[in-house]
Amino acid sequence: MSKNISPVSEPHGGSYTTDVVIIGAGPVGLFAVFELGLLDLECHLVDILDRPGGQCAELYPEKPIYDIPGIPVVSGQELTDNLLQQIKPFAAKYSLGEMAVALQKTDDDLWQVKTDMGTSITAKAVVIAAGGGSFQPKKPPIPDIDDFEGSSVFYSVRQMEKFKDKDLLIAGGGDSALDWTLALLPLARSLTLVHRRPNFRAAPDSVSKIRALVDAGDMEMIVGQVSALQGQGGQLDQVKIKTKTGEVIRKIDCLLPFFGLTMKLGPVAEFGLNLHENLIPVDTEKFETSTPGIFAIGDINFYPGKLKLILSGFHEAALMSQQVFRICRPDEKLRFQYTTASTDLQKKLGVR
Amino acid sequence: MSEQKQIILHVTDQQGKVHELIALDGWRAMEVIRDYGLPVKAECGGACSCATCHVYVDDDWADKLIAPDEDEEDMLDEAFEVQENSRLSCQILMSEDLSGLRLKLAPGSEPDTTD
Ligand SMILES: Cc1cc2nc3c(=O)[nH]c(=O)nc-3n(C[C@H](O)[C@H](O)[C@H](O)COP(=O)(O)OP(=O)(O)OC[C@H]3O[C@@H](n4cnc5c(N)ncnc54)[C@H](O)[C@@H]3O)c2cc1C
Ligand code: FES
Numbered sequence: 376m377s378k379n380i381s382p383v384s385e386p387h388g389g390s391y392t393t394d395v396v397i398i399g400a401g402p403v404g405l406f407a408v409f410e411l412g413l414l415d416l417e418c419h420l421v422d423i424l425d426r427p428g429g430q431c432a433e434l435y436p437e438k439p440i441y442d443i444p445g446i447p448v449v450s451g452q453e454l455t456d457n458l459l460q461q462i463k464p465f466a467a468k469y470s471l472g473e474m475a476v477a478l479q480k481t482d483d484d485l486w487q488v489k490t491d492m493g494t495s496i497t498a499k500a501v502v503i504a505a506g507g508g509s510f511q512p513k514k515p516p517i518p519d520i521d522d523f524e525g526s527s528v529f530y531s532v533r534q535m536e537k538f539k540d541k542d543l544l545i546a547g548g549g550d551s552a553l554d555w556t557l558a559l560l561p562l563a564r565s566l567t568l569v570h571r572r573p574n575f576r577a578a579p580d581s582v583s584k585i586r587a588l589v590d591a592g593d594m595e596m597i598v599g600q601v602s603a604l605q606g607q608g609g610q611l612d613q614v615k616i617k618t619k620t621g622e623v624i625r626k627i628d629c630l631l632p633f634f635g636l637t638m639k640l641g642p643v644a645e646f647g648l649n650l651h652e653n654l655i656p657v658d659t660e661k662f663e664t665s666t667p668g669i670f671a672i673g674d675i676n677f678y679p680g681k682l683k684l685i686l687s688g689f690h691e692a693a694l695m696s697q698q699v700f701r702i703c704r705p706d707e708k709l710r711f712q713y714t715t716a717s718t719d720l721q722k723k724l725g726v727r
Numbered sequence: 728m729s730e731q732k733q734i735i736l737h738v739t740d741q742q743g744k745v746h747e748l749i750a751l752d753g754w755r756a757m758e759v760i761r762d763y764g765l766p767v768k769a770e771c772g773g774a775c776s777c778a779t780c781h782v783y784v785d786d787d788w789a790d791k792l793i794a795p796d797e798d799e800e801d802m803l804d805e806a807f808e809v810q811e812n813s814r815l816s817c818q819i820l821m822s823e824d825l826s827g828l829r830l831k832l833a834p835g836s837e838p839d840t841t842d
């Protein structure tokens with residue numbers, strides 16, 4: 376399926392109003408847009424990833440899933456693309472590449488979600504579809520690394536200018552490590568790439584470019600692993616690199632480790648909700664948390680008998696939507712309808 | 728009477744405590760470790776796509792395991808403090824031949840905690 380259904384993200388830092396804000400654009404958050412959309416409720420999704428699909432898109436885009444009812448086999452990416460196609464008529468808004476960091480009640484009894492990019496979304500109800508947590512860069516277990524984060528150690532590049540005329544060390548051997556090496560080299564004073572082995576798992580084109588740059592003496596490549604950091608007041612001075620033949624030291628200003636992503640519950644833990652072993656307990660009628668107006672569906676929730684399956688999350692989305700409708704449209708009557716039979720629903724889906 | 732011999736798996740956790748586990752034939756080492764409730768993140772559930780089941784194999788056992796394939800080598804790039812004896816425990820299939828195997832959970836394999 377074509378990739379052009381990939382949604383466009385709203386500008387960072389804006390203020391938005393909607394019916395329902397959904398934290399997490401994994402398969403379950405996406406399907407929630409569908410169920411809420413059938414009830415004429417507008418949604419705004421937030422995800423730290425720069426594209427929707429959650430675990431399906433990030434952890435196993437190519438792997439086949441066999442237990443989606445009615446679909447004998449579908450890959451993680453295909454399922455994501457299909458869901459995007461399915462919810463397209465509802466024109467949900469997306470804030471991608473943003474982490475929801477705070478959730479508060481407003482004076483007029485609405486909910487406000489704030490992100491790390493300064494975006495604020497006000498809604499009548501909140502659906503937490505945060506799955507296994509937000510995907511965040513893996514942190515190398517190097518002693519004292521915390522002391523340097525944000526000042527000398529960076530897990531992502533938000534402004535390239537920051538690295539101008541600096542001595543940089545990039546650690547890792549995947550596409551992110553190599554892409555950033557190629558992008559930052561022209562700016563940096565010097566650049567050293569440190570990877571545990573001479574081979575890379577990355578686009579062959581980037582690999583050959585890097586090899587040529589190393590051969591030309593434009594950058595250095597060390598086969599090894601960063602083992603210690605030295606510096607003061609958050610400012611790195613030098614790093615130790617363990618190699619097969621011993622330790623080498625490089626004087627650097629900044630370290631950029633790229634070791635892929637891992638899921639961390641993150642700020643959801645600070646939303647003031649009850650937690651049960653990092654999961655959010657809900658009832659099984661409405662999938663509402665102990666805080667009225669806040670719902671939790673998909674892998675993030677907990678109830679007796681819970682199975683972390685996509686199909687369970689889909690069911691939860693349908694039931695959750697009923698209660699969210701009552702909250703958002705207290706004066707309207709909820710009507711049960713089939714998509715096969717209802718001309719009203721078919722109009723919403725744009726098939727009539 | 729069945730002559731099936733128990734398959735033993737020794738696992739040293741991140742705190743250095745040694746656990747003796749009974750493995751089932753055909754199970755992945757990661758699954759055995761997780762089944763016993765030991766701290767292993769194993770985020771991708773054995774799909775060789777997270778490296779959060781990284782272990783060190785005891786030197787005595789290094790040669791007895793089937794060597795890692797290319798996917799596993801590639802994925803080890805996302806692990807930390809990788810050594811010669813590093814493996815992804817989800818790629819080790821337990822069998823009678825491996826009874827007595829000794830593994831140590833590597834840094835980065837610990838589950839997420841709320842702190
Ligand atoms: C290798 C593998 C194979 C699997 N195979 C199957 C299978 O065959 N069948 C099946 O049913 N299930 C399978 N699963 C499980 C399935 O992928 C999950 O059940 C499903 O992804 C859960 O969907 P979700 O939308 O609840 O959460 P997720 O997919 O985890 O998505 C949650 C999203 O929320 C975002 N997020 C979280 N917190 C924040 C925050 N504070 N701010 C911004 N964004 C945030 C995350 O970045 C993420 O994108 C498999 C899982 C894996 C890893
Ligand atoms: S469990 Fe993810 S790579 Fe082994």
